[in-house]
Amino acid sequence: MKILILGATGFIGSVIAARLCKDGHMVTGLARNPDRVRVKHLSIHWIKADLAEMTHPSNWDAVLSGYQIVINCAGALQDGLSDDLAAIQEKAMLALYAAAAQSAIEFVVQISARTKGAGQDQPFLATKRHADKALVASGLNHIILRPALVLGRNAHGGTALLRALAALPYLLPLIHAQSPVETVSVDDVASIVSAAVAGELQSGTDIDLAASEILTLRELVILHRSWLGLPPARVVPMPAGLAKPVTWAADIAGRLGWRSPLRSTAMAVMSEGVLSRRDAQYLRGECLATAVETLGANPSGVQDLWFARLYLLKPLMIGGLALFWMLSGIIPMLAPMAASRHFLPFMSGGMAMALTLTTCFLDIALGAFVVVRPFARSALFGMLAVTLAYLVGGTLLEPSLWLDPLGPLVKVLPSMLLTLAALAVLEER
Incomplete structure (x- = not known):
């Protein structure tokens, strides 16, 4: 099939694109700078486009021509010089659905998030929620997937921060150390998208993706420290009030174009934890990999230790x-x-x-x-x-x-x- 992937350069999108190419599909990705990513992803065809500028159905007519499936992995945590949150996650998606309804698009896979609970009124989750509702109301055949914290061989955003915190010397200061966190392997997410494309999931399905275990943030950081091959270190729980100056600085950095995982949206979500509705731990009879299994399947190398130590130094x-x-x-x-x-x-x-x-x-x-x-x-x-x-x-x-x-x-x-x-x-x- 001919598949168009939005966010194909991202942490999740790149793995999904690679899996679908392996499955034999013809994959095209949207990118703001296709010349740069084309060198890295040789098996993917690339189209130059900026989602923030594609907020009218007419912007999508030529882009959608010839494709059968659209997979949306695009997203932005907060507004900044590099991101227009409302345009990327809501306006562009509503325009896409309207254009897709008038085209030959047969199926849409939406990689969304858990949009209820702490932080549900934050623009990131509010725009995701509005886009999800619009997709359901569009009449398009679709599936919505809501991954928990996604772990994999590579890292970005929150998973990169986990590695950085785990690599701190001697002491591990953590805010919300006891917050519960569910995880899912990025490879499992790609496998489920592959199954959806193959028609193995019913249209209209809305699935939370999370492994069967629940770890606290403290346990997850300790697990990553062990994965990096570092000796045990003492975890020091920090008062939640200390998050304010950190998120304030991170939000300013976000306004300047730096995508920090310490911004206020992430902290608001982490105050409650990353939990699913617990109704989709198993899919197609397969158990989703736990954090231990995911990290165990991807042994760390010295480059991972360098990345973890340099992340907060950057x-x-x-x-x-x-x-x-x-x-x-x-x-x-x-x-x-x-x-x-x-x-x-x-x-x-x-x-x-x-x-x-x-x-x-x-x-x-x-x-x-x-x-x-x-x-x-x-x-x-x-x-x-x-x-x-x-x-x-x-x-x-x-x-x-x-x-x-x-x-x-x-x-x-x-x-x-x-x-x-x-x-x-x-x-x-």
């Missing part, structure tokens, strides 16, 4: 570079005459002052842009280029600075290494 890297560059621009402006003295032997006082102010504003701009996700990569490369220019200029104009006891040029080298490290871990998928 925002500190970006924040540290931003602070360093902005301060390096602000401090000289407090005493511009003194800062411009290094240039006086080579140019006039006016030119020295102009050059000093220019470099200050450039430093401040780089520090500001690096915290804005769409500009972060360019800002990091800019930092490397400007640093090299400073080093070359300083070496040519005043080589004695290399021997200065305070090491003004020598100390620049570690900042370059930090910039390279930030570039190395910048990608989110």
